[in-house]
Amino acid sequence: MHAGGLIPSEVHQPKDPGTEEAFMRAIVFEDWQKFPILKDVEVPTPGPGEVLLKVAGAGACHSDVAIYNFEKDTRGAVPPSFTLGHENSGWVEELGDGVTGVRPGDACLVYGPIGCGRCKACSRGQDTYCENAASMPYLGVGLGRDGGMAEYVTVPVRNLVPLGDADPIAAAPLADAGLTPYHAIKQALPHLNGGGKYALVIGLGGLGQIAVQILKALTGATVIATDTKEEAMRTAEAAGAITVPGGDGQAERIRELTGGRGVDAAFDFVGVAPTIKTAAAVMARQSKLTIVGIAGGSYEWSFFTTPYESQLTNTYWGTIEDLHEVVDMYKAGQITPEIERFSLDDGLEAYRRLEAGQLSGRAVIVPHGF
Template identity: 35%
Template sequence: MKAVRLHRYNEHPVIEEVAEPKITSPHDVIVRVGGAGLCRTDLHIIEGQFREKSGVTLPYTLGHENAGWVHEVGSAVSNVAVGDTVIVHPQISCGFCRACRAGDDMHCANAGFPGMDLDGGMTDLLKTDARTIVKLDPGFAPEDIAALADAGLTAYYAIKKAVCLLYPGTKAVVIGAGGLGHIGIQCLKALTPAEIIVVDRSREALELAQTFGVDYAVLADGKQVETVKEITNGRNAEAIIDFVGEGSAVDDGIAMLQRAGSYYVIGYGGKLSIPTIDIISTEINFIGNLVGTYNDLVELMTLTAQGKIALHTTVYPLDAALEAIQALETGNIRGRAILVP
């Protein structure tokens, strides 16, 4: 079968033939991939940003946002059957460590992460574990929802953390309305009564955001901080949801955060630099967000089934993976890129 394989950091992956995965454990599940999302994390993997963190041995197959149909199951699998439509939680968890017992499975002490430190889903068949599988209504098309497995899940997880701050009359600033941001906006609309201010340098991204009913769309033209201050009457926002996390976005976000507000970091690549006295004197909070739990993914898929979350996607055949990667690198993808074997 074909797979998108990374052989060397700072070089584009290659499409090559690999052996099909085999069932080796009673709880193994092999999924026939119907859609594999491509995101900026894949670019960061290619750049080597996860070289030390993942400990992966190259070459390996990319792809951590996956949906499809159950192809084969191990002898102890009872929650799904061959042919079921599924979305795959990105982290394989053990179920026995303290984090798993607490339902905090993305912090599993014995985790595996296909597409990060194991072979991922940019291929025909993905090997995973029964604990990762969320069974879906067969009406779902995997290529339409694959990116919810990470991009959607991460956005939902961050917004859930912010819910307690965002009562009626509050304002939330979303930095970046692209692949993750456009999902985060919909999660904010579904879960909170806050007024939503979206900041992006792309007019097309802002136009997409407006279709989801945001209250203010602000072009990042160098005056975005002043514009947000005007919108908030100088008070700034209770929550900053940063889907960029690099460049000037971080400094802008801090400047738009009000006293006792919280800054949710989802995008990454930059550095947070702020005097500790500024954190203490204003009691602002910085909160990291790593994927989300299995139950979060179930909840997100429920919202999707209710029509409250929709992905804007651009579909590429697996053979065009390099074209999709180049389009993502140059910022020419609106919403999410999905590879279909």
């Protein structure tokens, strides 16, 4: 039995050295502003320091939609073509040269970012802030380098986080939807230490829902959550949040819940101008507002309207150390991602539903059977 208590059904066997090429199915971003396609590609071979991972689950993220909808010259665009999927988990299938510390069958979560491995940021496990990113051939697994929306994927062994007996399919979204809010919240914890603190979560999609769970587990703060979707707010309430619907009077209602003082830490998982404006309007003195959503919204700062010593910052993804801690929380039952499983054949439908806003949980593509 494989780690995680699951026995994935065989679809395609990886190729052995000296044999003819083997193929697998993959969801591929082929061209700018074109919907991805499901096609046959070669099963990859792990290079030195890499493993071949049999994919257990791959989360479909709004970032993927942005990737294939970008225009060619958009800042931050990642050139095609490559297999999508930067939220990945799986079982070690084959070891590349020099790989130690893992065995075939081990269940692992994948840290997606890949930096140069030499700069200060990479040395502390923060590949997202690699100082040499401009000279790298890709940003990470599923971000220029072939990702996990396939039956197999190659990954540097350094990027594997052991899952033990935990379910790897349900864990897949934690590689981004868990790691990103965890890093943002961890940076803001000094603002939430002590009694009588308030935290605000704006946007209750995959990241926002896990953010509520992390805040309840790591702090004693009263968690306020806001969204325009009734179902999303009910889910956040079940996790312990007090909810405020979006719309007229939203900021006023949030301030009322804090006794007029404002929140000590806010996390905007949308990042459009109106959500940033709402968050800024409810900040307390000496508070911290973190913009996590990459929607490109802007905010006009003023000394006379900004609470004294309040901070406005942004974060991007997180460190590999953070991901180890996220997995610890998952294994302890403190984080439970809400997922909807799709076969690889139905993966394109998952992206269509994601674009249409028709998913209640994180879509996870399961290439080798549920």
